[in-house]
Amino acid sequence: MAYNLGVMVKSSMNNEDWLRGIIYFVGVFGSLWTSWEIAMQYESRYMIFDYSHRLFEVIRFIFISTAILHITPIELMSDPSSVECLSVTISIFMESIMHLILSCELYYRAKGDRESIKNYTMDCVYFRLLPMTLVYLAATIIAIVLYVQSKITNNDSKNSRLLASPVYSPEYYGSSVPIWKLSDLPFTLLAGYYVLTFATTALARLQQYKTEDIRKRFVPSNIDFEIHRYGEWILLMIGEGVLSLLIVATTESKDYYIITTIGVLTIIFIHILTFESAPHHSEGHALWRSLFSNMSFSMLQQLLSMSLIIMGLSYKVFLLNVLKEDQYSVYNEKTRALAPSSDVNQSVAAAFYAGSLFVVIASLELTTLTHSGLKEAFGQLRHRDGDSYQVYWPVVVLNLLKLGLTLFALTLWVWTVDPAVLSICGFVVVLSLTVIRVLKYFFVHQKALIDEAAARMTERFKSRTSRVDVPHDDSSAAKTLSRRSESPSIDDLTGGINSSFDGIIVADLNGVISTVNETARELFRYETKEELIGKNLSILCGGSDGKRHDGYVKAFKKKLLDDPSSISNNKVLGRQRMLHACRADGTEFPCVIGIKLVANNKMIAGYIRDMTGVVSNEKKRVSVAMRISGAVDKVVDDHAYDAIIATDRGGTIQKVNAVAVKEFGYDSKDELVGMNLSVLMHGVIDHPEFLLDSHGEQRVINITRKDDSEMQCIVATRNVKGTPIVVSYIRNLLPVRSSIKVPSKEV
16 A cells, blocks of 8 residues: 555656645545544454454455555546546445444444444444545545546547546646646545544544543443554554665665665664554553543554655655666666656655655654653653752753754755755654653653662661661551651661561552561561562552552652652541452451651551451441442433432432532532432422332422522432432423424414
8 A cells, every 4th residue: 555655646746746646645545544444443342253244354355455456646546537546436435335334233233332332333423434435425426427528528539628638738728737637626525534534523522522421422442452453554654664665676876775774774763763652551552541642643643654655755766866867767677666767856855755754753752742641741841859840951951852853854855855865864863863762761760760779779778787676565556657747767667667566568669568577477478578578569459459559659659759748638648548458378358557658758658457357347338338339420420411419218419410510509519418309309309218119200390499499300210229329310491491392372
C-alpha cells in the first residue's frame, strides 16, 4: 500500500499536479486507514470462532487488495476512461458495505452486554459507517458516470472534447493544465470526508459521552491487542521507508551511498524513537488513559503514517535524481527500479522531505504527551527544592533544544536542496532528538532513582548498625499512630521495635522493606527477618490489595513529593485500617494497620495487629454493609437522565444522584441523604415502606421541592436484589407534556 501511494504522490511532484496529488493521497490513504481501523477495533472487542466469518474476511481482503492494486500514477487515476478510479471507488464502497453487514450482525446476534453492544453499534453506524458508505457510494456513482461518458464520447468522435477528458485542448485550457478537473471529484469526496471526520468525529463522541452513561454506550476493547496492532501498522510504514531506499538501482556515486546509508540510519533512529516513546505496559498507554487520549493517539498515528510514506518517497526521489545526474536511465530493463521515473524538481523534493520529517517529529512528541498527559509534562519543568518548587533548567533547556530542532527540520528546504546534505541534516536532527530523549529521561527519572537508592542504602546501614533492643512499653507503638506531624528517625524507632506487641515493618517510599521486628516475623510466619528485608510490601498484602499495592505506593509517593504540606491532612497517615494480610505460606488473616512517616519523611513505618478471632462478627456486618453500598452505587448514576433516589425500608434516603439535587432545588446531596422520602412526597406517600411492594410499578406523583413548589412527576420503583434498598426513578412530567400538542377540543 505505502509503495503504491508513493508512486502516486511521486507522479504529482510538479507545478501542475501538486494539489491533486495531495487530494488523491489523503483520499486514498484515509479510506484504507479507516477500513483497517474499523476492522482492528472490531477484532479487539468481539471474538469469532466460525469459518463463515473467516470467509467473510477473505472477501473483504479481496476488495482491499483490488483497491490497492489500482493505486497508480495521477495521470491514470484522473483519467475517466481508465478503470483505476472506478476500481478503487467500487472496491472501498463494497468493503464499507461489508462493515455495515457486520454491524447488523452485532446489533441482532452479538452475545454479551446487549444494551451496550446495541448502543455502541448504532453509534458507530450513525457517526461513522453510514456517512462513510454514502460518501463512497456518491464517489462510485460519479466514477461510473464519468467512465461511461468517456467511453461514449471516445466512440462517437476522437476529436470531440469531453469535460475532464485527459486530452487537454490548449484552446480550452490555455497554456497550462488546470490544477483541478471534474474527473478529480470522486477522490475529492473521499479526501473531504476523511478530513471532516478527522476533525469532528472526536468532538461529537466526546460531547455524547459527557451527557450519557458511557457504560451503556461503550463496549470495552482489548487494549493490549490494539497497542500491538497499531505497532504493527507503524512498523510496516517504517519498513516501506527502508524498502524505498533499497529498490532503486545502484550507482558508484558518493552521494548515492551517503543518501542510502544516512537514510537507513535515520529510519532506524525514528523506529527507536517511535517505540521508546510508548509505555511498556498498557496501564500507562494513551489508549487506556481516557477517551480523549485514545482518539488523539489514533489521529497522531495517522499523521505519522502519512509522513513516513512521504519521507520514504523523498529518499527515493533523491536517489533517482542522483541516478539522473550520473546518466543512468531508470527505464533500463536491467535496473531494479520498480516505479516509472519522472523529472522531479529538487526544491519540490526538498520541501516534501522537510515537511514529512517535521510531521514525523511532531507526531512522535505529541504521541508521548498523549501517554503522559500535559500535567506531567509541565510538572517535569520544575523540581522540589525544600518546601518550594524551582524551575528545572536542564529539562527546560532540553525542551527548547527539541523545539529548535523541530523548527529547523521544517525549514530545511529553505537552507539547501542538495539531496546528500538534506539527508545528513535530517539524520543529525533525529539523532539529536534521540540523545535529548536519553538525557531527559536521566534528568527526570534516573536522578531521582539514584538519590532514592543512595538514601535507602544509607538508612539501611544506619538501621542495621544502630539496632539495639531496649525495654519499651507495648502501647507506645499504638500511641505513635496519632502523632502524625512527627517524623522520628530510624534510630528512635529501632530502640523499642523488637519489644513491641505490634508487628512493625519499615519500608522506603518505593515499598521496599528495610526493617522488621520479631513480632512481624512471627506474625507472617517467616523463618528469619532477612527473608523479608529487600522484598516489596505487596507480598504481605492479601486479597486484591496485593496486585494494586504498588499503585497505591506510587500515588502516595507522588503526592508526598509534589506537595509536602499534604502530610498534615493525609488520609492514610495516622489512621487505622482493617485489611487482610498474607503469610509466608499463603494463608490470609485479618489485621489492623496504622501507617506513619519516619526518618525525615523518607521511610514508611507500618504497625500491624492481628485481629483473628476478633473481627468475625464485625467482618460479617461490614461485608453486608459493603455489599449494600456497592449495589446502591451501581444504580444511582450521576449521568442518568432521571432523578434517582435510594431509600431503606423506612423511607430514609441513603443516596441520590446529581439530577435529583438539581431537579428538587437542593444545594448538595448531603441535604437529601438522611431525610425521609415522605418530605418530598408528603400527602401521597405517608408510609414509604410500601415501596418495597411496588417493584416495577409507575405512578404520577407530586414532588415538593425545597422552595415548597410542586412538580408533577412519573415515579417508577424497583427493589435492589438481595438488599433492603428501594430505588425510585423520578422524571419531571412538565417537559413531556409541553412537547405534546393536543387540539383544544380534546383539552
